[in-house]
Each structure stands twice: as structure tokens, then as C-alpha cells.
Amino acid sequence: MVYDPQEYVEAVLALVESIPPGRVMSYGAIADALHDRFERGSARRVGTIMAQWGGGVPWHRVVSGGGRLPPGHELRARALLAAEGVVFRGSRVRMAEYAWHPGDTDAGGG
């Protein structure tokens, strides 16, 4: 299996773009989902990728495992998510309701 870092980056970005509005995915969930097709990858790597090339995708739908928003973009992400109907639990997203993974329905927890 030939592994190219650039290819992994594209896969991450593609997966982020597939996240339905009003739904979120954690860095770890993304890494785990891609772990099926890439032997390399981790939540850390996904975070680094988002920091560098996340500008062209719905980055606000990617949050930490605990539903926390990306450092430096908390206000921005919060506003964007709120506009999509995401309800916050303090300063965190309620992962139990909004967590999404490939293959799941696009309907939210409601």
C-alpha cells in the first residue's frame, strides 16, 4: 500500500466536505473513519491538516472530541454552527446529538 501524505490530506478535506450542515465530526472520528483506507493518520494529524488546508472546507463542522471549538476560531465556529441550528451546551457542542459519521443519516438529533 503506497501512502502519500498529500493523498491523506485530500481524503480528510473530502470527508469534511461530506459532513451535512447542522452536524459535526471530531478530529478523532475523522482519523478513525479514514483509518480504514490509510495506515497512517491520527486526530493530531487531522488537526494539523485542518490548520493548514481547512480554509476551503466547512471547518466549523469539525470539533474536538469533547465538542470544543478550534482555538482561535471559537467565536467564528460558534456563529457558523448556530446558523445551522446547532444548540450549544455552554461553550461546547452536544456531541451526543450532533456527532455524525459516514453512512449515518443527515438528520440531526433534534
Add this chain to the structure above:
DNA sequence: TAGGTGACGGTCC
């Protein structure tokens, strides 16, 4: 080849 770095994740207080 070795060392530093970071949009993480879970635990402990």
C-alpha cells in the same frame, strides 16, 4: 538519524 511541534484525547483535581 535525532529533536521539536501541534485546529488531539482522556484523566485527574
Add this chain to the structure above:
DNA sequence: AGGACCGCCACCT
């Protein structure tokens, strides 16, 4: 609810 600590891992220098 908030903050500090350690473990993890691939990428870059």
C-alpha cells in the same frame, strides 16, 4: 465548569 498533565504520532527541520 475550568485548568493542568501526560500520552500519542506523523510531519518537518
